[in-house]
Amino acid sequence: MPPVINKEKCIHCGQCVDICPMDVFYGSKKGEFPIVRYPEECWHAEACALQCPVDAIDFRIPLTLIVPVKKLPHDAMS
Amino acid sequence: MSQSQFTISRYDTDFLCIGGGIAGLMAAINAADSGLKCIIVEKANIKRSGSAGLGNDHFICYIPEVHGEYETFIEDVLRLQNGDRLRQMGPEWARKFFFKTNEIVKMWDAWGIPMKHEGSYYFAGHSLPGRTRAFLKYNGRDQKSVLTSQAKKRGVEIHNRRMGYELLLNDDGSVAGAVAVDTRERALYVYHAKAVLLGTGLVNNLWPFCSRGSVGATPDMLNLTADGRMMAFRAGAELCNLEMPSLHSGIKYFSRNGQATWEGVLRDPSGKPLGPFLDAPNPLYGDITMEVRKEFIEESNKEGRGPIFMDMTGLTEKQMETMHHWLRQEGNYTLLRHFRQEGVDLMDTAVEFATYPLLMPPSSGIVFNDRSETCVPGLYAGGDEGYGGIAGAAVTGWWAADAAAEYVRNKKTCADTDADAVVGRVVQRFNAMLDRESGAHWTEALQALQNITWDYCGEVRSAAGMEHGLSHLRRVHEHALATLKAENPHELSMCLGILNLYELAELMFEMALERRESRGYHKRADFRLPDLRLNGKKHYIRKDGNHNLMSWR
Known part of the structure; x- marks a missing residue:
């Protein structure tokens, strides 16, 4: 579930619901804790987190998006 | 199936911009300065929607x-x-x-x-x-908020969460407005407008994407579905070069456009640079190896010379901080969050890059001139229907408003439009999808489409394959129309977007069959050479009654 909202911090202002370009919070109501109705449609660009006035939104990165990384041998470089 | 289930609201305006991207916003700002009454219809929230929504x-x-x-x-x-x-x-x-x-x-x-x-x-x-x-x-992170404020300051009305779906025409064939559908409520909007701009952006998802998993994990947003291209085509405008795919490359699995924001060097696993341009990072130029040959990374993998990495080793701390700044301006917040969560330090750790699969580029789109005019009077196009990315969108949107202002001043009001007939037709279609007891989900329809485009009009193309593929695509399309089920207005808008992709894909097959040559990433197994007589020519398609007419010029 991509956006993960902290229940303690959330003030139910609805700004994440209002801004999301993919409407993953579809059906959530202002004044209530947001529901991530369509997590698989999330584009992972954080429109919601940028908007959140109380920094209540974190992301769980789906397993399919984890980037392969490597420390390259430096001696081969000029 | 009664029309009463949808509430219908009507608006009158001079200039309607469909798509609240850079083109739509710039067009509305310029048109409002010329004294035109403007409305922007936007599928999401204009401040963060589309390819420019999270910045550049x-x-x-x-x-x-x-x-x-x-x-x-x-x-x-x-x-x-x-x-x-x-x-x-x-x-x-x-x-x-x-x-x-x-x-x-x-x-x-x-x-x-x-x-x-x-x-x-x-x-x-x-x-x-x-x-x-x-x-x-x-x-560019907040560019759309700034442009939205400028538009609002000039009295432009912005209607968020409404998907432009069908253009309206006057008796004389000129544009008369558009019908839009709400993505959150069962509501329909009829916009009577003297001029209309289509700025609905890139086409995403016409072919399957390499990283399987979340349906939304594609380089561009999932709701960019050729709505403008198909609205234009159905209204009689020309589209061009739909059969000419393009390739892109970028970070692996966490697929994103914006490769050039990465200021390192592309290297193989031994640390050897992949291209001839740089052997150490140079933020001023960047490593354009993958821009010269987009398939280079995939080829290296296939030939056993991969995996290929973007390696920032050699950047100073300050340069790295600046690169992070640009990555944020480009909308990569979650990617950077991912690296933080994983403890990945780009100072000494390289990230793998990949060639992304085929995509339909902006140059395969609505045909418009240097005033952003299409061949349908009163209809303009801009944004990712041409060249230049953000700059292209800003300029073509601006030009559209210059032309529209002149057009609107001289346009006589027509009494007769096809609005009632269009409303009747679309409401019937929408109700059917919403009221079905059960049926196909839009993701199922999308996957079926992508299987067919990839297998019959993908990297290898031939007349026999494409004829068979097109006939199969049409059959599946019929099934999709008869069975797509939307639980709510959000899912309805996704269904409608995917159906636009089906229509676009069929035109792509037709045009690919007609292009009897190999050129760029259009590779015909049965016509392996480029037909030099087609150099410098574009391939056009438009609707003529029940037929599609293709031409070269």
């Missing part, structure tokens, strides 16, 4: 006091990524375009989009070492 950091432009002579500038720009696309637009278009970019950079800076870096114009990336740098680095 590169703006292609010509600034005379930086670049000097235009002739030297354009000669180098034609060598860069998308040079072919620019060549297609023609030298006159290019000159007019680049001189306009200079004005827009200054306008945006004055409005509050910071176009300067540390006090001056800073051009970097997408460049050949030692040659002209044409891409201005700018702070």
Whole structure:
């Protein structure tokens, strides 16, 4: 579930619901804790987190998006 | 199936912009300055929607006091990524375009989009070492909020969460407005407008994407579905070169556009640079190896020379901090969060890059001239239907409003439009999808489409394969129309977007069959050579009654 909202911090202002370009919070109501109705449609660009006035939104990165990384041998470089 | 289930509201305006992207916003701002009443209809929330919604950091432009002579500038720009696309637009278009970019950079800076870096114009990336740098680095993260404020200040109405679905026509064939559908409520909107701009952006998802998993994990947003292209086509406008795919590359699995924001060197696993341009990071130019040959990374993997990495080793701490700044301006917040969560330090750790699968580029889109006019009177197109990314969208949107202002002043009001017939037809279609007890989900329809485009009109193409594939696609399309089920207005808008992709894919098959040659990434197994007689020509398609007419010019 991509956006993960902290229940303690959330003030139910609805700004994440209002801004999301993919409407993953579809059906959530202002004044209530947001529901991530369509997590698989999330584009992972954080429109919601940028908007959140109380920094209540974190992301769980789906397993399919984890980037392969490597420390390259430096001696081969000029 | 009664129409009463949908509430229907009507609006009258001079100029309707469908799609609240850079083109739509710039068009509305310019049109409002000319005294036109404007409404923007936007599928999501205009402040963060579409390809420019989360920001950008590169703006292609010509600034005379930086670049000097235009002739030297354009000669180098034609060598860069998308040079072919620019060549297609023609030298006159290019000159007019680049001189306009200079004005827009200054306008945006004055409005509050910071176009300067540390006090001056800073051009970097997408460049050949030692040659002209044409891409201005700018702070685009909140560009759409700034443009939205400018539009609102001029009285432009913005209608969010409404998907433009069908154009309305007058008896004389000129545009009369559009019908839009709400993405959150069972509501329909009929916009009567003297002129309409289509700026609905890129086409995403026509072919399957390499990283399987979340349906939304594609380089562009999932809701970019050729709505404008198909609205234009159904209204009689021309589309072009739909059979000419393009390729892109970027970070692996966490797929994103914006490769040139990465200021390292592409290297193989032993640390050897993949391309000939750089052996150490050079933020001023960037490593354009993958822009020269997009499939280079995939080829390296297939030949056992991969995996290929973007390696920032060698950047100073300050340069790395600046690169992070640009990555944020480009909308990569979650990617950077991912690296933080994983403890990945880009100072000493390289990230794998990949060639992304086929995509339909902006040059495969609605045909418009240097006033952004289509062949349908009163209908304009802009944005990712041509060349130039953000800059292209800003300029073509602006031009559309110049032309529309003139058109609207001279346009006599027509009494008869096809609005009632269109409303009746679309309400029936929408109700059917919403009221079905059960049926196919839009993701199922999307996957079926992608299987077919990939297998029959993908990397390998032949007449026999495409004829068979097209006939199968039409059959599946019929099934999709008869069985797609939407639980709610959100799912309805996704269904409608996917159906637009089906229609676009069928046109792509038709055009690919007609192009009996191999050129670029259109590779015909049965016509392996380019037909040199087609050099410099574009391939057009438009609706003529129940048939589609194709032509070259």
